Amino acid sequence: MKTTIQTWTPDAWRSLPAAQQPVYRDDAAVEAVLAELRELPPLVVPEEVDHLHALLAEAAEGRRFLLQGGDCAEAFADCRGSIIQNKLRVLLQMSVLITHGGRTGVIHLGRIAGQYAKPRSGDTERIDGKEVPVYRGDIINGLDPSQREPDPRRLLEAYHRAAATLNHLRALVDGGFADLHHPEHWDLSWSREDAGHYLETLDQVRNSLAFVQRLGGLPEHLRTGELFTSHEALHLPFETAMTRFVPESGRHYNLGAHFLWIGERTRQLEGAHLEYIRGLANPIGLKVGASMTPESLRKVLAKLDPGRRPGRLTLITRFGAGRAEAALPGLIEAARSEGHPVLWSCDPMHGNGRTAAGGLKTRAFGDILQELQEVAALHRACGSRMGAVHFELTGEPVTECTGGVEGLDEAGLQRAYRSGCDPRLNRSQSLEMAFLIAQMIR
Ligand SMILES: O=C[C@H](O)[C@H](O)COP(=O)(O)O
């Protein structure tokens, strides 16, 4: 069944094939939970969503830069003050570095307060000689092999953990946590020889932050307060329950987050996910991998951005190092010739996965950097702009990606590998990456 934007309803997707959905044993239990979710207060309000939309429009027009980042799979157990603070801090520090070096205002968009559902390559995996269902994110099942049965009670838990996370983020931002000039906030374990260049820049950043603080506060474009939330709109019954009609605008908003995106594995043109997201008033994102052709991108753009509105759609490319050149120029040309003012983002994580000798999933800092550099250069060559980046990262000192000034190698991955899904940049790798991005986009 085809619906037009006039006939779109939050449930219209139900008649279409939906990839990557959990199968629950007890449908009545799922229904009861969804009914409860529909009555709970929204996590964000339409005014904030519209404000983000306006900022993203400025980014699409080349006047701001979008920094999106957070866990691959947010864990319920990580809904803790220190972990949330560290994640916010690293995002804001990256933002300060990008603002300082790249001379551009930065929009902060966390993969946070709801990034709980994961698409997977397979349905099962082998653990200790036994085949078990894969982990699909805390909103569906548990990482422990004994908890792999999808449990509808997790949908409510996800709502409450997202609410608690967002509540803490809001308090941190309102309470002046964004005051980043204190030296202890910038303490890194890098040694001077390894990282003289970065440490010098850090000193400069610290000094200029302290200077403007003395003059009476940061100018608007440098203000580090605002943080928006985002997650992958994967679990469609949950997302539908968080979708609310807003009479003032006559539109439907997903008020579980400010920004939602559709992943590489669920972006089928006639599939349920695109049907669901196309009707939302939120700014939205779409992951775009090497299998996307200019022809299919045209059709996707017609569906997701019929109004050709700046800020509406962020295309998040994720090709892998060495693979953007074959794919990206044709996609840029397709969007341009159809008149869609998309914001181009680079996710240099998801095309660069590899398995380390010990079996852990990892990504190399050098590959991540290479893809960013290639994508930035290709945009420049095509008269376009990489106006955003998308990272899987954490503020914790994890050992999940190799490389960076600390020189983490594959043998060191075991030391503090915590991710339940994909490997994240740790704090020092994230800050180093931000330095390099600032140079790249200056
Ligand atoms: O986060 C992205 C995907 O869920 C992840 O890359 C899939 O990983 P898998 O190939 O191990 O299923």
Ligand SMILES: C=C(OP(=O)(O)O)C(=O)O
């Ligand atoms: C699943 C993800 O990415 P992609 O859809 O690009 O594979 C993700 O961002 O975690």
Ligand SMILES: [Mn+2]
């Ligand atoms: Mn991931």
